[in-house]
Amino acid sequence: MAGILVWFWNERFWLPHNVTWADLKSTEESTFPQAEDLYLAIPLAFCIFCIRLLFERFIAKPCALALKIQASGPQKAQYNAILEKVFTSITKHPDEKRLDGLSKQLDWDVRNIQRWFRQRRNQEKPSTLTRFCESMWKFTFNLYIFTYGVRYLKKTPxxxxxxxxxxxxxYQQLTPDLHYYYVVELSFYxxxxxxQFTDIKRKDFGIMFLHHLGTISLITFSYVNNMVRVGTLVMGLHDMADVLLEAAKMANYSKCQKLCDLLFALFALVFLIARLGVFPLCTASKEIWVYIDTSKLLFYLPVLYTGIAVLTTFFGEQRSLM
Structure with missing residues (x-):
């Protein structure tokens, strides 16, 4: 394990020529990002999770009920021990052979069994109220962090x-505002x-897990090798679109279809311009080649960052509004 860590954190990969990790150690005169700074993100993530629970219960839920969003979910399937065992332990989508076997075993019509499985699958889906509360929380947090990012970035060169x-x-200095911006973003993800492991499990669980893992990796490694300046720009670009996406979802759950369509159109426009236009075609993949020695493998990392960010955001954010 020690050998793997030494190989992974090889300075020739992460840092420019003649720069070592020791050169980037913080002193009384200079402050640089340190990997251990990010340990704070784990307990802070737990605090954010607790805040989310309180927010959804005491703020989002009353707002949803005021908008006449129903708390009731889809119709529940009648309990049947045999079918429940098949559903939880074997398959949620039985084939014809299994349906015939269950029909004979229970003396049920095949169509009734298919209906039972369809209703049981629908039970796994969160209610509209739950989805509204979740979107309202994400909207609120993204609006806060985006507003903070704009206020911070407008003062930066x-x-x-x-x-x-x-x-x-x-050798770029780390400021308290920049550190806060990074740690809070990382904690949120x-x-x-x-x-994901406490909410109702959804069919896009795997995609969103990879999306969050990719985002956490990008934030972490850009902090460790001090690419935090471009990192703040990337986070600002991403948060801008996320605010509109969650607002569109809330409008959809509230059955304000015209508002939903308008917000989603704005989201698509901002997404295309910011994430697939400004970010990959400007700083990350063009200007770096001019100002930094690119002879080392490290400087293929921004291109890697671009690729991962585009893929994770494309598959993660293009989920159905439903």
């Missing part, structure tokens, strides 16, 4: 001149990772 992301790299 690299928002107005993205070449500043690479000047004097990697860790909290989403945790909540």
């Amino acid at each position: 690299w928002l107005w001149n993205t070449r500043q992301c690479w000047y004097n790299y990697p 860790w909290s989403l990772m945790f909540s």
